[in-house]
Amino acid sequence: MVPSTDGKTDNPFLDHAFFLALEQSGCASARTGWQPQHIVLTDGEQPLGLMPLFLKSHSMGEYVFDHGWADAYERAGGSYYPKLQCSVPFTPATAPKLLVPSGDPAVRAALLSTAQQLATQRRASSVHATFVPEAEAAAIAADGWLRRMDTQFHWFNRGFASFDDFLDTLSSRKRKTIRRERRDALADGLTVKWLTGSDLMEHHWDAFYDFYEDTGARKWGRPYLNREFFSRLNQTMADRIVLMLAYDGPTPIAGAINFLGSDRIFGRNWGCTRDVPFLHFELCYYQAIDYAIEHKLAVVEAGAQGEHKLARGYEPTPTYSVHWIAHPGLRDAVADFLEHERLSVAHEQLLLDGHTPFRKGERTDH
Template sequence: MPDGDTALSARVFENISNIPPDTWETLAGPDNPFVGYPFLLALEETGCASNETGWLPQHVVVEEANGNIIAVAPCYLKSHSQGEYVFDHGWAHAWERAGGRYYPKMQVAAPFSPVGGPRLLAGSGPNSDDARLTLLRALETICQKLELSSVHVTFATERDYDIMSLAGWIQRVGRQFHWHNRDYETFEDFLAALTSRKRKMIRKERRQVDEQGITVHALSGDDIKSHHWDAFYQFYVDTYDRKWGYPYLTREFFEAAQDRMGERIVLVMADMDGLPVAGALNLRGTSALYGRNWGCLGDFRFLHFEACYYKAIEFAIDNGLSTVEAGTQGPHKIQRGYEPVQTYSGHFIPNEGFRDAVERFCREEEREVEWEMENYAEHLPYRQED
């Protein structure tokens, strides 16, 4: 075991079902559904996270001599860089041009989900950070024993990020756009916090959705029926076929997720003339709503903003949630009330020369992200308080 600690050992599990669910959930905590046992199990049971899709589960567990598990990491052996959203294609090409083999690599992540959250799962006890550091050392050891190019912990919390810094891992930042609930009681309260111009813009966009004869509503739990999933999956596949070419999630996954964590799902559906035309999938944490997948069968003016942004904000206000995280990309989200936030990743690369090159890249990228964050902050749509 790393650091000469003979009281601890690490094991790798190819199926999350072989790890006690209660233990995993205790270490992961209740806040983020994307590292929760039900979500990860549904991905494995329905073949979404598998060797065939290039996401072979290799969950790392650290346990005491008596078998007590003190830390786990949702880990995957990856044969590509798809579905991660922290892009390292350039690193892969550079290493392979130099004669190295970049794949397979280890990825500690919530598959197919650009959602920040805990990755080094060790609970919140007084020794939890020590357990996280031990988990990192275990990942390093496994990487080197298997002669892999690298380990990547993506969309981590700031706490995990600090532990990775302590361990000497390369640090990388990115940015997303999140909406923050400033104790609004209604959507109109939120609009009142905006400048007059942006307030009028949002009202106009929502009105134009209504004028197209479209109704938009949010469903959760038992209110989501099989026919809703049939329609949403059609939207999802159609969007991927047009934009990205390969849908990561199967129809079976959505039903399995519904069965295992239906209370965490918020499915926004848009109907026209009694028929569904678009949908947006969200998962609900204890304090945040996480927007994930969107699909639409036609070109409806402003419907994407209504279903993905405004309905999410409305749901968060109505349910006392503090944050809406709307996924990747999107400077256009700023004028709709979403603010820039940093994302955090850490990377372990055994080869010194390759590590130094990636480190230089990340430091240059960090300066660019900082400049972007400052620039975006100057264009927020909120009224300035006197």
């Protein structure tokens, strides 16, 4: 999937194996509204650039919300779907979307123009590239696409030697709160195991899928990912996965899946079969921090949304997407909306920055 010199990408979600697992398991398919339309530019047999792309009949599983745009266009008599989505399905993690090993801007421009031509051929209303790096968003916006900004919450490792070392940078009240939450989460003798690589077995995935299915059913009605997907990941990407399971004796009762990049850990899905106070925070946020400190990883990306992460040492971090819209009227309306939205998001981030739990003088730019 990804042109590479060493066969392994910095970001696990750009691995060919990740896309293959999504598509071969049927999670990302025409039937689910994610029809692969990937663009590959070549010079003979040599790949020059790649753009992961899907033809979509809905806006689910994207985490950058355009339902309002779709509703407005439909009310005006247009057809918003299908659209083209340049993203990693079901994955709100920033990663390059115009994959050009040479860095040649002409290849990048060719990918964008090809996507626009494909949109016309497929009668798609628009093309959307979501969770792109800031520099990539700026470069694509310079080609006339509309830029959008949002907020996630990431944890940054400032050379901490231990979790207590991290806690020492927080206000006294926040330190006490986090210590109490961690104590209460495991108060009944629960234990947590980190499983990765050859330690991951199918019975672990059976347990995790039960947790994931329960949470997915309550959130979306139908989980995006199926059981086969996780087995395929286990066969091809086990060394890039950390599955954190909470046990009551020998019985797993909750779990969170994380993916490993070159300098960070990405928290993704979680679930449980028993409601334990603060266990969600423990497995998804505090254990990820523990892992990052122990393995000297720079960042924990804990997924989309969640202002509650702020009180737990996760900091507001901008995310970016870019959008090409064919209809001039809809494009102008969206451009006006995004101009106001960007101002609102920037203001919100300033306010959030003022409510981080760090002691005065402890936080530095990341």
